[in-house]
Amino acid sequence: MGKLRFLISIIVGKIVYAIGKPFGKSTNLPGIIMLKICPDALARFKMPEKTVCVTGTNGKTGTSNLLTHIIRSSGKTVLNNSKGSNMAPGLVSALVTDSDFSGKIKSDVAVLEVDERSSQFIYTRFTPDIILCTNLFRDSIMRNGHSEFIFDKINDYLSKDTTLVLNGNDGISGLLGENVCERVFFSVERTERSTEKCEDTVCDLIACPKCHKKLDYEYYHYNHIGRPVCKECGFALPESSFTATDVDFENGTFRVIGKNGENMILPFQKGNFFNVFNITGAVAVCRLLGVSEEVIAGSTQDLSSKTGRFDDEKFGGAEIISMLSKNQNPISCSQSLKYLDGADGEKDVVLLITDSNDAVHGHEDISWLYDTDFSPLKSESVKNIYIGGSRCYDTAACLEIKGVDVNKLKLFTDYSHLCRDLCENVSENRKTVVYFELYATRIVKMIKENMTERAVKIGENRN
């Protein structure tokens, strides 16, 4: 009976996928319907030779895309859920597009991004060969509570047959799978930008996870990411098998040294230090899968900002830099804002960071704004700060409390008014840096369309 149900769900899933695709309804809907027909569908697929899951608070999508890219460069076929959701229905939707009617996955490798809170509904259905956890931070407090809550959500569902690839700079996620499964660590050594004290607004790990006394750090990279050590009980994370060293912020390169003699110089996206962690984690997974150093080094050379999460474009003389800054995620937002410190010249900043679908969701918790480090906005080089959305006054109040010059603020509850004002006043002598949350992609598009029209008009007048 179960087999028949599964077969029916696959047939229905494939039909829903085909019909939904032209309408953009193919990434989640097939899975939702399939799970209604066959609740254990996820357990019934015959998974490929290797299955890698990528989880954690920040860097899941970037790392999954990177892994997919490198593994494909090695000549293997890869299935991923990059276009869909990272919860069970999204995974089922991705799997059904790549399976035959018996549920056998055709690709050689599956790289699946997994929502941290969905572990229970995923790792109990199939056993991944590898789970890479990028990091754990406070994030979306109303959904995720705090990082220890999320830690348990993952840790309780790990199998002894999975190899965990963990961030050796993260004293929270670095404890996953202790005494449960094989664990491989990657880390980033002290850089010229490492600090002795935590200089960020929040640090999610201040007490030793073992003896609960005050935890010391040899250095911090950002927030609680660094080298935690306990002087009381000697707690420290295990030695890393893959270590990033010689991070050159100026040129955007670093070296990865592996325990088995690996030694590669790789590029990273300048201004995006997260990228170094994502790449090093991906290298660790790829080496475990047997991908050669040559393929890794070759395929990471052409990496750039293809994800749409960081774009730098010119519209006539106006330069617009857009950067994803996840809503309700103080770490993502703080790190994106740090870009301003390193960028030369004067700039205008556009903040589209609160939920642009607030009218629909209508329940945004704004406490995360106060966990965010907005100090880069205090710089003399920041001239105007545009804030969009129905929460613009909340953001402005927070910025004022944090000491940002309120005379620089321009508030718009209506995004189209913001676009118009920005276009009219954009300066060709300054960069415009736009920070946007996931749902605000359409607003960034609107800004760029307006800028294109402006550039055309200016061009016509000049002719």
Ligand SMILES: [Zn+2]
């Ligand atoms: Zn201790």
